[in-house]
Amino acid sequence: MPTPTKGPRLGGSPAHERLMLANLATSLFQHGKIKTTETKARRLRPLAEQLITKAKRGDLASRRRVLTVVKDKDVVYSLFDQIAPRYANRNGGYTRIVKTGPRKGDAAPMAIIELVEELQVAEPKANKKTAGRKAAQQDKVEALAPADEAPQSRPADQDAEAPQSVSGDTVAARKDSDEATENKA
Known part of the structure; x- marks a missing residue:
């Protein structure tokens, strides 16, 4: 059984926290980056990276595991077919958190969490x-x-070039x- 998070939950009960993180992950995969509080971004990062790692496997069991968290099937499709292949050569670090200024109303520290863009898959x-x-x-x-096992030559009417x-x-x-x-x- 996973160890419960110490300290106050984000917004209330553990169930509400799970639902809120699932919605944040859905929005992150849908839009590529989202603006939220710094605390929520830090809590979202491990969940999003685990989901991308499962999507990289690409099998049916992984797809079903991701569907238990992300309820939108269109987002799951884009996660498996568009987002995960970009990170085929990367073992982690799929997201980036950039701190922004405090929120105007309550001065809560804000941050932008975004997917790191992998430019191209490098060919060896x-x-x-x-x-x-x-x-x-x-x-x-x-x-x-041996000479007798040489491949059959072309007919005499075709000009053959010497091998290089x-x-x-x-x-x-x-x-x-x-x-x-x-x-x-």
């Missing part, structure tokens, strides 16, 4: 060393393959350079 860059190693491995495989390596050298150019190095030795 190919390493130059691994590309060179793969090309060398491919050359070894070609050299070790990753560096751009043709087979004939490589043979010439290999013979030149053998003659020097």
Whole structure:
């Protein structure tokens, strides 16, 4: 059983607090950012991050768990299909709290809680060393393959170009350079 929150609840009973946080989470996912008191924003942050983490899983059980908190099916759909994929490479820290000035009527400290915008999903860059190693491995495989198992060639009426390596050298150019190095030795 979860440990109850110490101190006063936000607005009354624990049930009212849960409903209020669920409504704040719904508004956050619907609009991307909301302005609320600093205390409510701090209480909302862990709940919103847990819901996004569940949405990243994307399975039916996670969708049902999120639906127990966020009652609006359109918001749940946008959470699973638009918001969660943006944070695929991020392990946490989906929200940001920015403090603003005090509220005019009662001087309560106000804050804006917003979803952190992930610009783009970064593609892993190919390493130059691994590309060179793969090309060398491919050359070894070609050299070790028997000639009778060579792939079927094109018909004679089609012009076939000489294969090129990753560096751009043709087979004939490589043979010439290999013979030149053998003659020097």
